[in-house]
Amino acid sequence: MSPNTTELGAMNGFLGAHCKITNTLLETSRLRYKAGMPAYNLTTACQAVKAIRNSISWIERHTTAQSVQVTAVRVVRAFERFFDRVARGETPGYPRFKSIKRFTGWGYKQYGDGWSLLQKNSKIKTNGSRAGHSYGAVRLTGIGTVSLRGRTRFEGEPITAEVLHRGGKWYLSVTFEVTPEAVAREGGRASMAFDWGVSTLLTKVVGDPMTGQVEAIDNPCWLKKQLDRIAEIQQAIAALEKRAKAASGKQRGFPVCHQLKNAYRRRRCLHAKIANQRHDFYHQLTAKLVKQYGLIATEELEVSNMARAPRPKEDPGNPGQYLPNGAASKAGLNRSILDAAPAGFVAKLRTKAEEAGSRFQFVPTRELKPTQRCHLCGETTKLELKDRQWKCTCGATHQRDENAARTILRYVFEGAWWKDTTNSGLERPRRPRAARNSIQVGSPIWME
């Protein structure tokens, strides 16, 4: 979004007001809990934000009736996620108070209420003219008509919108309701399974689990390339902060000089740039894959487990002393895992596959153990993270990622074949049934 000065002022006001509402709800949630009252549900939270909005005039000016409700829903969902994780025995962080710097924005839940689009593309429902805006604009109640760059990818009815403030830039994310025909991509026919890795992004096997071709797609490693630059900026920030702390004698709330402010901005921009590059790359790659294959299978990802810091290892002969636990190398690996962002990639791939009417299938990682299971005999072998190549008890030698992809593909065709003693594994695999058409709502588009 490219707001002018007046609009920018109003948008900052909106950001502040929704941030304030979020923090007020977090605080009152805590108080309600202390007082033994039930947690907010959607109804009580919406009533609470309505009361806040009606009683504080600057908040009323910088919100709409709908946008405060969307904020209320977000807080309620954050608590639901929190309690879900507690119930599962995890130790999640309590929903955090948001500083305005970290607050990401607000949303609208119904088109035409607080927001409307003015787009060049006449197939999209628009209100009013777009005079003075070369690409299009969004009209936001209480803010103005803000110019947009970027286009919509679909024809359809806009439903919801979010205004996002990230890395010092403003974005509008719009969800459209679309018909399957409007987004129908040309889905391919071949079957493909892939294993996801850190050094090699994807290792895929196409066609037959036993004889199908193997192809690898490398991880572009944007973050690695930019790591030196991040380190450089980080060092500059550390030095400037140290100087400011020494000069003011304060550890927190020290004065931020012009140089430091600049360095903070450079760091934000670099992180935003990396995120955008990743977003683009994944969009292109997933579109290409969906065009090629009618069935795509992979294992369920458990990124939160993979990216966890390793447990401290106590020295058994020397209590209180700790042995090296590989935390440093795991930290590097974590960074690569988070850099490759598999969950975001798989989510995009899945959406696009559904749009194309293709079948997307997750295989159960815990049951199948695709990395450890030989795709020929079905036996599992315990492997270390570093074992790229391994030998099965049946005598076969496997490349780790390739075997995993073959095991996944075989499971798609034959189920848990290793449990079935009547099946020698030499039969031709059954073909999967035809894909279904299932999509109703389009994925969000991004407009800068």
Ligand SMILES: [Zn+2]
């Ligand atoms: Zn084997």
